[in-house]
Amino acid sequence: MVNNFHFATWAHRVTNFGGSPQEVDTHVNRLADAGFDLIIPCVKNPPGYADFHTDVAQVNPDYPDWDPLRVLTESADRRGMKVHAWFCVFRDAALIKKRPNLAAVHETGDMGWACACHPDVQAYELALYRNVAENYPLHGLHLDYIRTGGACRCSACKAQMAAGGIDIGNIERKDPALAAWTDWRCDRVTAFVEQMRALTREKGIELSAAVFGDLPACRNANSQDWGLWAEKDLVDLMLPMNYDNSTRNMRLRTRAHVALVDNHCPVWEGLGKSSSMSQLTTEVMMDQIRTAKSEGASGAVLFSYPALSDEDLEAIQSL
Ligand SMILES: [Zn+2]
Numbered sequence: 001m002v003n004n005f006h007f008a009t010w011a012h013r014v015t016n017f018g019g020s021p022q023e024v025d026t027h028v029n030r031l032a033d034a035g036f037d038l039i040i041p042c043v044k045n046p047p048g049y050a051d052f053h054t055d056v057a058q059v060n061p062d063y064p065d066w067d068p069l070r071v072l073t074e075s076a077d078r079r080g081m082k083v084h085a086w087f088c089v090f091r092d093a094a095l096i097k098k099r100p101n102l103a104a105v106h107e108t109g110d111m112g113w114a115c116a117c118h119p120d121v122q123a124y125e126l127a128l129y130r131n132v133a134e135n136y137p138l139h140g141l142h143l144d145y146i147r148t149g150g151a152c153r154c155s156a157c158k159a160q161m162a163a164g165g166i167d168i169g170n171i172e173r174k175d176p177a178l179a180a181w182t183d184w185r186c187d188r189v190t191a192f193v194e195q196m197r198a199l200t201r202e203k204g205i206e207l208s209a210a211v212f213g214d215l216p217a218c219r220n221a222n223s224q225d226w227g228l229w230a231e232k233d234l235v236d237l238m239l240p241m242n243y244d245n246s247t248r249n250m251r252l253r254t255r256a257h258v259a260l261v262d263n264h265c266p267v268w269e270g271l272g273k274s275s276s277m278s279q280l281t282t283e284v285m286m287d288q289i290r291t292a293k294s295e296g297a298s299g300a301v302l303f304s305y306p307a308l309s310d311e312d313l314e315a316i317q318s319l
Pocket of ligand 1: 104157236
């Protein structure tokens with residue numbers, strides 16, 4: 001194993017790590033033996049159901065009788081690995097079904113986004129994170145969909161900007177007010193991350209974030225200024241999603257990520273073993289891991305666990 005380089009994996013289902021309590025140790029051992037440090041299971045996907053026991057959100061009707069999140073966390077702990085509970089934060093179909101006034105209004109149409117800038121949305125998501133942190137022996141919380149999904153023009157956003165003299169219903173591309181609106185949206189998302197920082201500090205656990213690979217483009221399109229989160233030391237681990245079949249592209253982004261974070265926290269590059277943007281052979285995946293290391297990242301996060309073959313894990317183990 002290479003020194004000072006870390007491995008993690010995302011998985012969209014906590015049950016990707018075993019269909020029964022007995023199977024979980026097998027998956028955890030498989031990852032621990034390959035040298036992985038961190039497992040990031042999604043426990044609130046875009047439909048908004050909770051894949052854990054809670055009274056804050058509706059529990060996924062498919063969540064099994066046994067408690068996969070608890071079993072996984074305890075199993076990982078025994079092997080010296082960590083588990084961060086992943087939420088797709090602001091894409092939450094269940095929330096907006098229950099409270100339609102909290103839906104984001106985007107030009108792209110209804111994708112199940114709640115308005116990330118709305119205080120009630122932020123309060124709900126924070127309460128759900130607090131609940132999982134208080135009821136499970138987690139090592140950390142993980143932010144994803146920590147963005148607006150577009151430029152929201154809901155009535156609350158319109159009213160907030162109108163109070164500052166900006167009519168976002170009629171704003172044009174080169175209008176200087178557009179920058180003020182973008183800054184405001186970014187500040188609202190950052191305010192949520194600040195609350196998550198306070199929560200994780202209170203609980204003595206870590207905070208990690210999956211962020212877009214291209215900053216500042218993601219400020220404009222998605223109100224995500226993770227450069228500022230690094231400057232303010234709001235997260236313990238920055239995980240930029242760098243899903244690309246081109247290792248050259250991936251290299252250039254890693255260089256930018258490491259410079260932007262500027263040693264405020266570790267950068268672990270998110271690599272798309274199998275993603276909507278990429279499909280990597282074992283050889284290319286390993287090339288990208290070496291590239292991430294050579295560009296100054298201190299780890300790699302593989303998307304996603306079900307795509308990791310024995311060949312992949314053996315290659316990682318033999319680094
Ligand atoms: Zn809004």
